[in-house]
Amino acid sequence: MWFRFGDVLSLASLALVLVGVTAISQKRQQVDEDAELVALKYVNELEQEVLTRNNEATEASWAYESDINEENLKLRNEVQTRNANYFKEIARELRKFDYSSFKDEVLKRKIEKMTQLGYAALPEEKFTQLLDSISGMSENYATVKVCDYKIREKCDLSLEPELTEILATSRDPEELKYYWVQWYDKAGTPTRKDFDSYVALNGEAARLNNFTSGAEAWLDAYEDETFEAQVDAAIEEIRPLYEQIHAYVRHQLRERYGDAVVPEKGPIPMHLLGNMWAQTWDNVADITTPFPKSRQLDVTDEMVTQGYDSLKMFHMGDEFFVSLNMTKLPQTFWEKSILEKPTDGRELVCHASAWDFYKTDDVRIKQCTRVTMEDFFTVHHELGHIQYFLQYQHQPSVFREGANPGFHEAVGDVLSLSVSTPKHLERIGLLKDFVLDDDAKVNQFYRAGLGKLVFLPFAYTIDKYRWGIFRGEIKPDEYNCKFWEMRTKFSGIEPPVVRSEQDFDAPAKYHVSADVEYLRYLVSYIVQFQFHRSACELAGEYVKGDPEKTVNNCDIYQSVNAGNTIKEMLAMGSSKPWPDAMEVLTGQRKMSADALLEYFQPLYDWLVVENKRLGAYVGWELSDKCKSK
Numbered sequence: 001m002w003f004r005f006g007d008v009l010s011l012a013s014l015a016l017v018l019v020g021v022t023a024i025s026q027k028r029q030q031v032d033e034d035a036e037l038v039a040l041k042y043v044n045e046l047e048q049e050v051l052t053r054n055n056e057a058t059e060a061s062w063a064y065e066s067d068i069n070e071e072n073l074k075l076r077n078e079v080q081t082r083n084a085n086y087f088k089e090i091a092r093e094l095r096k097f098d099y100s101s102f103k104d105e106v107l108k109r110k111i112e113k114m115t116q117l118g119y120a121a122l123p124e125e126k127f128t129q130l131l132d133s134i135s136g137m138s139e140n141y142a143t144v145k146v147c148d149y150k151i152r153e154k155c156d157l158s159l160e161p162e163l164t165e166i167l168a169t170s171r172d173p174e175e176l177k178y179y180w181v182q183w184y185d186k187a188g189t190p191t192r193k194d195f196d197s198y199v200a201l202n203g204e205a206a207r208l209n210n211f212t213s214g215a216e217a218w219l220d221a222y223e224d225e226t227f228e229a230q231v232d233a234a235i236e237e238i239r240p241l242y243e244q245i246h247a248y249v250r251h252q253l254r255e256r257y258g259d260a261v262v263p264e265k266g267p268i269p270m271h272l273l274g275n276m277w278a279q280t281w282d283n284v285a286d287i288t289t290p291f292p293k294s295r296q297l298d299v300t301d302e303m304v305t306q307g308y309d310s311l312k313m314f315h316m317g318d319e320f321f322v323s324l325n326m327t328k329l330p331q332t333f334w335e336k337s338i339l340e341k342p343t344d345g346r347e348l349v350c351h352a353s354a355w356d357f358y359k360t361d362d363v364r365i366k367q368c369t370r371v372t373m374e375d376f377f378t379v380h381h382e383l384g385h386i387q388y389f390l391q392y393q394h395q396p397s398v399f400r401e402g403a404n405p406g407f408h409e410a411v412g413d414v415l416s417l418s419v420s421t422p423k424h425l426e427r428i429g430l431l432k433d434f435v436l437d438d439d440a441k442v443n444q445f446y447r448a449g450l451g452k453l454v455f456l457p458f459a460y461t462i463d464k465y466r467w468g469i470f471r472g473e474i475k476p477d478e479y480n481c482k483f484w485e486m487r488t489k490f491s492g493i494e495p496p497v498v499r500s501e502q503d504f505d506a507p508a509k510y511h512v513s514a515d516v517e518y519l520r521y522l523v524s525y526i527v528q529f530q531f532h533r534s535a536c537e538l539a540g541e542y543v544k545g546d547p548e549k550t551v552n553n554c555d556i557y558q559s560v561n562a563g564n565t566i567k568e569m570l571a572m573g574s575s576k577p578w579p580d581a582m583e584v585l586t587g588q589r590k591m592s593a594d595a596l597l598e599y600f601q602p603l604y605d606w607l608v609v610e611n612k613r614l615g616a617y618v619g620w621e622l623s624d625k626c627k628s629k
Helices: 011-068 072-096 105-114 125-141 159-169 172-188 190-209 214-222 226-256 284-290 300-305 311-323 330-334 373-391 407-420 422-427 440-452 455-470 476-489 519-538 560-571 580-586 594-600 601-614
Strands: 353-356 363-366
Touching: 011 072, 011 105, 011 190, 011 353, 011 363, 072 105, 105 300, 105 373, 105 580, 125 172, 159 172, 172 190, 172 214, 172 407, 190 214, 190 476, 214 226, 214 407, 214 455, 214 519, 226 284, 226 440, 226 455, 226 519, 226 601, 284 440, 311 363, 311 373, 353 373, 363 373, 373 407, 373 560, 407 422, 407 519, 407 560, 440 455, 440 594, 440 601, 455 476, 455 519, 455 594, 519 560, 519 580, 519 594, 594 601
Parallel strands: none
Antiparallel strands: 353 363
């Protein structure tokens, strides 16, 4: 209401109006404050029930993934359906509050998280249908058996450990091609009907949560509208380095297998790269390494000689965290975890995973551990998840998660970057008389590149592909060829045989079949180097510009200073936006590939010179290994 000098209102009348406005304002403020108190009381009263329900759901999922059968599947789905209905009712009540006006920022953040229902927003019948679709895909994945290459009537080979071992060690292109085709035909193609149902229901759930598609729903976890652009930029940043290592590996494989198997300028046939999905190439390090006469960094044989088993590997990992002043694994971890593949005949999901059961100190790992150097590093990675659980278990249930999905994956890998150095492997007695000369350094960086660097475009493709499907940009009649088009575009690989739209290959990767968002792994592989560089600086192991204290020769083992700062970041859970958590350790608030590129700079410098010397073609031509008809 506005007044001018010419208005016919006495000063007394004006005073009465102002008093009235003030009274209304005060009353409205009181109402807002009362509503905020009611909301706070309501949210606090929910806490124990939410923890109980989360525990019940996790127990049911653990039971099913540890023993895949119809009864356990039914029980898991029943629990998830009950919880979906419960959390839907909670969200409905919380949405009655105008919580955007609340002064308590912690309460606002809790309510914002609790009103995002995910798939639980679906009507019960459709929610059950979605669970059935995902279960159908993941169960198919977990139970695939393929036939032996030499004894075709012997059809009992599983992905873990048999196929994984064969892909890693065989150097027979025909055998590798055979197993590749067997796996993709059985793990991918049969899931098409379930996948179609899943995509439709994923989109419906996203819209019920006010997102335009499932892609936006997944990206929302990163709390930054520019995050997809940050990811695109990071992939472009690392592309020159990736193209150099790709060119070198392709040249080395051509030397071994010949032009008829490996083209000079084309994509690399992926079955030759030591991994079913060509997501990492470290299993071909032995046949492509720059300096084969220099001693290779592989302590698997020494682990076997020293009598390592799964328990010893996990105890070693636990001791690493304790050396940083972090939390020792609780006794219940050892009592309840599954650290080796059971021998009682049951089917289970062997994919390594860490679990938080929403009770004090109830944390577990399920892993079919093998005594290898690779699994030794995986142990540290999974224990990183466990350490995150333990550090934020004091937080309210809604904040008991990583600052963003990629943080959880990054934490264990930060430790692996230290554990995998010759310096650390010597300290724990697994590496003896190892001289890290210039040749050995190149081999070390090269092997790290085959594990870390080549993973990035793979991880990028897995979700870029699914975002395209969720957004309707990739149509059902082009699902398979678009997948291979993207894998070729970003990774420079191709399938060993011609595929078509009669095939469906993306669900032959666990995370696609199991509906696990994959951007977290890409984010992890980038931010872990930011974390690592800062932790090394805190440990006195890294000084910028000092050739003796580099980010790629750092071991933070026994550094309480580094450990305490990492703990401070982990303890926040998701109580603050992820840039706040990152800033605690790194002083940075954006994801950047600069630390990764600094780590691999010696490798890049060597590859540029070596590829020119070899005449290796850098880049790749398009693939013709998928036909639309």
